[in-house]
Structures are given as C-alpha cells and as structure tokens.
Amino acid sequence: MQVSRREALTLGGLGLLGAGGLLVPLGSGLQAKSVSKLAVRNMPVPFATTFVRPPVLPFTLMEDSNGPYRLYTVTEQRATARIVPGLDTPVYAYNGSVPGPTIRVNQGTRVKLRVRNQLPAYHPAFGHPFNTSTHLHGSASLPQYDGYADDVTHPGDFKDYWYPNWQPARTLWYHDHNVHTTAQNAYSGLAAQYHLTDAAERDLLPQGVYDVPLTISDAMFAADGSLAYDDNSHSGLWGDVILVNGRPWPVMKVKPKIYRFRVLNASIARSLRLRLSNGAPLVMVATDGGLMPKAQPVVEYRHGGAERYEFLIDFSAYKPDTVIELKNLSNPNNVDYDNTNKVMRFQVVDESALPPDSAGSKTLSAMPTTLVGSDAMGLTESMATGRVSIRLQRSDVTNLFNISDKTWHDVVDSGYQDVLTVAKPDEVQVWEIENRSGGWFHPLHIHLVDFKILSRNGRPAFAWEQGPKDVVYIGENETVRLAMKFTLQKGGGATANAGGRYMIHCHNLPHEDHDMMRQFAVGQVNVNDPIASAPCAPDTGEYDDGWPAGTSPDASPDGT
Ligand code: C2O
Numbered sequence: 185m186q187v188s189r190r191e192a193l194t195l196g197g198l199g200l201l202g203a204g205g206l207l208v209p210l211g212s213g214l215q216a217k218s219v220s221k222l223a224v225r226n227m228p229v230p231f232a233t234t235f236v237r238p239p240v241l242p243f244t245l246m247e248d249s250n251g252p253y254r255l256y257t258v259t260e261q262r263a264t265a266r267i268v269p270g271l272d273t274p275v276y277a278y279n280g281s282v283p284g285p286t287i288r289v290n291q292g293t294r295v296k297l298r299v300r301n302q303l304p305a306y307h308p309a310f311g312h313p314f315n316t317s318t319h320l321h322g323s324a325s326l327p328q329y330d331g332y333a334d335d336v337t338h339p340g341d342f343k344d345y346w347y348p349n350w351q352p353a354r355t356l357w358y359h360d361h362n363v364h365t366t367a368q369n370a371y372s373g374l375a376a377q378y379h380l381t382d383a384a385e386r387d388l389l390p391q392g393v394y395d396v397p398l399t400i401s402d403a404m405f406a407a408d409g410s411l412a413y414d415d416n417s418h419s420g421l422w423g424d425v426i427l428v429n430g431r432p433w434p435v436m437k438v439k440p441k442i443y444r445f446r447v448l449n450a451s452i453a454r455s456l457r458l459r460l461s462n463g464a465p466l467v468m469v470a471t472d473g474g475l476m477p478k479a480q481p482v483v484e485y486r487h488g489g490a491e492r493y494e495f496l497i498d499f500s501a502y503k504p505d506t507v508i509e510l511k512n513l514s515n516p517n518n519v520d521y522d523n524t525n526k527v528m529r530f531q532v533v534d535e536s537a538l539p540p541d542s543a544g545s546k547t548l549s550a551m552p553t554t555l556v557g558s559d560a561m562g563l564t565e566s567m568a569t570g571r572v573s574i575r576l577q578r579s580d581v582t583n584l585f586n587i588s589d590k591t592w593h594d595v596v597d598s599g600y601q602d603v604l605t606v607a608k609p610d611e612v613q614v615w616e617i618e619n620r621s622g623g624w625f626h627p628l629h630i631h632l633v634d635f636k637i638l639s640r641n642g643r644p645a646f647a648w649e650q651g652p653k654d655v656v657y658i659g660e661n662e663t664v665r666l667a668m669k670f671t672l673q674k675g676g677g678a679t680a681n682a683g684g685r686y687m688i689h690c691h692n693l694p695h696e697d698h699d700m701m702r703q704f705a706v707g708q709v710n711v712n713d714p715i716a717s718a719p720c721a722p723d724t725g726e727y728d729d730g731w732p733a734g735t736s737p738d739a740s741p742d743g744t
C-alpha cells in the first residue's frame with residue numbers, strides 16, 4: 185500500500201494508533217516517503233558518503249595469578265557524530281564512536297573489558313536514568329559478566345567484564361542491555377562488533393583488508409539532526425535512513441577479488457532482506473556461532489535484528505567501474521520509506537587504485553565449499569533429554585509482548601527466581617517456539633548457547649541458517665524447533681564455578697523492553713548471581729589491577 189506524505193507523517197509522528205487508541209498491526213509492504221523531519225538540504229542521499237570501517241580497539245597486556253590477559257577499556261560517553269549533511273548528531277557511544285570500536289581477539293585469549301559509564305545521569309533526549317549493562321552477544325560468559333538487564337552500571341561507575349573466548353571463531357557484538365531502555369541505549373550508539381578468530385577461520389576465510397565488518401542500522405532524525413525516536417506503541421522503530429558502520433548508504437571501493445563481509449543487523453527493530461542488484465550470489469560461510477559446515481550460496485536472504493551472517497562476494501569477474509548495489513527487499517511488518525530499499529554500493533576499481541594490501545591480508549582464489557562442523561551443528565533430536573515449548577505473544581490488555589504469558593516484570597516480581605527451565609550441565613534440549621501472530625516477527629535470542637535450527641514449520645531451516653545460531657527469526661505464523669547444548673564455562677579468568685541464570689528475549693528491542701524477556705538456568709538457579717556477585721563500582725580512575733598507572737607499553741592497535 186502506498187501512503188501519502190501526510191499519512192506518512194502521521195505514521196511517524198503518532199505511531200500506529202488507530203482512532204480508538206488500539207494498536208493496529210503493521211500491514212505488509214506498508215510504505216511512506218520519509219519519517220525524518222530534516223530539511224531537504226540536511227537529508228542524506230544514497231551513495232554520497234564513503235564507506236568506513238570502525239576503529240580497532242587497542243588493549244593493554246596484563247597479568248594476574250591465572251596468567252596473562254588483555255585489558256580493553258571503553259568509556260560510554262556523549263559525542264557528536266556527523267551522520268547527516270550539515271548537522272551534528274549527539275550520540276552516546278563506546279569511546280564516542282558509532283558503531284563502537286571493534287575488539288579482535290584470538291581463541292584462548294583471556295579478556296577483561298572495563299566499561300566506564302561517563303554518560304549524563306539522565307539521557308538528555310529520552311529522559312531515562314542513563315544506566316547501562318554490557319552484553320557480549322555470542323559469548324558463553326558467566327552470568328555476572330553477561331550483561332544481565334538488572335545488573336546495571338550507573339553514570340559515574342565502572343564494571344569489569346571477563347570474557348572466556350574459548351568458543352570457535354565468530355562475529356560477536358557488544359551492546360547495551362539495560363533493563364527497559366535497551367532500545368534507546370543501543371539506538372543512541374552503544375553497539376559494536378567483536379571478532380573472535382581461530383586457526384580454522386584464518387585458514388578458510390579472507391583476512392585483513394578482505395575481512396570487512398558491516399554493521400547495518402536504521403535511524404530517523406529530528407530537524408536539528410538529533411536522533412528521533414518513535415517505537416510505534418512498542419511495535420518497533422523504522423527509520424528512513426539506512427546506516428552502514430554509521431554512515432548513510434556509503435560507497436565502498438573494492439578490488440576485483442573475493443571479499444568477506446561480517447554483516448550485523450544492529451537495527452533495533454527492522455529486518456532486512458539483502459540481495460545484490462545484479463543477482464550475483466552471496467556465499468554464506470558463517471552464522472551467529474561461526475563457520476557453517478558447508479558454504480551456502482544464496483541470491484537473497486532474510487536478516488533479523490542481532491543476527492550475524494558472514495558472506496563472500498566475488499568481485500573478480502567485474503571490470504573496473506562496475507557498480508553493484510546491496511539492496512534491501514524488506515520483509516512483512518517493516519515500514520519502508522523511499523530509500524530503505526538501498527543499503528550500500530560497491531564500486532569495483534583497478535587494483536592499483538587502492539592501497540596495497542595491509543600485512544596479514546588474504547583473499548581466496550576460489551569460493552570455498554566445505555567448511556567445518558561445530559558442536560551445535562552436530563546436535564540431533566535424539567540427543568535431547570529436555571524439552572521446552574514457548575509461545576511468543578502480545579497482550580492487548582497490557583500492550584506488552586510476552587513469552588508464554590510471562591514478562592520480565594514477572595521475573596523481577598519472583599525475586600529473579602522464575603525460570604523457563606533448569607538445564608543440567610551439558611544437557612541437550614529441544615525447544616519449540618511458536619509465533620502464531622500475523623502481525624509481528626520476532627528475532628528470538630537465547631543467551632549462552634549456540635543452537636541448530638532443526639526445522640521451521642516442519643521444513644528444513646533456510647540455506648543461510650545452516651550454521652550455528654544464537655538468534656532465530658521467527659516470522660509471522662512460524663514455529664521453529666531448536667537443538668542446543670548447555671555447555672558450561674571453561675576458564676575465563678575468574679572461576680570454575682559455572683552455571684546460573686541467563687536471559688532469553690526478543691531482539692526487536694522495543695519488544696524486549698516491553699517486556700518480552702525471561703530467563704533460564706543451567707546447573708543451579710542461585711549460583712553466579714548476575715546482579716550481586718560482580719557489581720559495578722565507583723569510577724575513581726584507580727583500579728585494583730593498577731591500570732592506568734601501570735599502563736603497559738604493549739598496547740597494540742590491532743588485536744591479532
Ligand atoms: Cu544481543 Cu540479550 O542480546
């Protein structure tokens with residue numbers, strides 16, 4: 185359906201409220217021109233900016249009684265970004281960078297991430313207390329380092345997070361997870377990629393300049409260039425500007441070679457259906473939990489919030505100056521605007537037109553076919569000793585989304601004791617999750633585990649999902665069956681006493697915040713208390729590991 189400019193403004197300004205105040209589910213293919221209130225001269229136009237990669241975060245090499253570790257420090261702070269022409273956009277971001285700096289570590293590296301909350305006491309635009317909780321999405325972290333929503337760090341405090349990094353190579357991301365304001369905090373800029381590498385991944389996939397992070401998000405702007413926010417009565421926020429690594433619809437120059445793209449959909453609600461303008465294949469090689477057993481070429485694919493897909497594009501057959509667009513064909517229950525069908529552009533250039541490859545760069549001479557298996561992809565239905573069934577729903581009475589009739593409020597009211605299941609350590613379970621509604625899709629995230637999608641509506645998972653996952657897109661009227669193993673922590677710097685409570689939630693962040701989140705436990709419910717066992721502390725600038733006084737000269741610009 186096409187909507188007039190006037191209706192479009194209503195859509196953006198008032199949310200999808202009908203005359204009686206009832207929430208109207210979004211129709212499929214709903215379209216409007218724009219929602220930002222920017223003057224024409226400030227409205228970004230596609231393909232006018234240059235593609236950039238986020239900075240790589242330096243670290244300091246440290247040592248404790250368990251051996252060496254890397255200390256990474258990020259400061260959550262206000263900064264000014266230049267996203268739209270001619271205007272500044274206030275952002276609240278890790279080290280002021282949108283997206284935040286990429287962390288790159290090899291498997292087996294112990295990492296302590298120090299998060300310093302130097303944000304204003306209240307979010308200047310949205311008004312909520314600017315507490316934060318940092319989740320490393322894709323990491324089997326202990327509960328007290330997993331960004332539990334109520335384990336908050338207040339402005340003026342800091343918290344140290346230990347990450348074990350024993351899992352296979354993968355693209356993770358760290359983002360804010362503060363209770364009930366995750367959407368606003370992540371949207372304001374608190375999101376970044378984290379790359380875990382290992383020998384198999386280095387051997388099989390392009391590296392260095394040919395290994396490209398693509399964090400895609402959408403945004404809407406007020407007339408003064410600040411980020412606007414409207415979650416349409418918690419259905420979701422649909423911006424009219426598509427950003428790649430913080431820039432609107434950028435152009436990336438590429439050599440005629442095979443490139444690897446680590447694509448993260450960091451939109452707080454929008455889902456994507458990506459495709460190249462010339463119909464050339466996107467060769468899928470990795471999903472949320474790392475390498476797929478086999479490469480899967482697809483022409484287009486569906487990509488929900490928080491999912492990570494890594495694909496290869498072969499530019500080698502194209503003549504210099506060939507231009508190929510990465511397009512977004514959209515999915516039901518998104519709101520599309522004039523340019524939300526575009527993401528970015530690749531411009532093939534002669535090799536000599538770009539700097540020589542940096543040290544450690546590697547491309548491939550041919551597309552890979554067989555990759556490597558994983559624990560998750562080896563799981564079968566018959567290994568399962570536990571089963572969980574979940575319904576994803578929304579209540580018209582409360583205007584809240586829920587998981588099998590309960591919300592995070594219910595978890596809080598239970599003194600954090602309410603759990604969906606207590607899995608035994610190393611137990612395999614099959615979870616069946618259904619979304620009977622036609623009005624919403626839900627990208628569901630299960631913390632801690634990698635899972636295998638056994639089926640969707642009784643059929644095999646899509647080709648692009650044939651790898652280890654931690655988010656599953658549960659579309660309208662879909663039911664998925666997942667197999668997962670509740671492997672406990674190994675190492676990580678602090679403790680062998682693993683287990684405890686982990687969140688499960690929709691990764692449409694307005695849904696998560698209102699209030700589609702619950703938890704499960706592994707081993708015991710009351711161990712590694714996620715709130716009490718490693719709380720934040722006042723940030724005096726002095727820390728018990730001696731940093732920054734003892735900042736080591738080993739600080740490296742690149743975590744390899
Ligand atoms: Cu990416 Cu619980 O979140």
Ligand code: CU
Nearest residue numbers: 626690692695
């Ligand atoms: Cu949802």
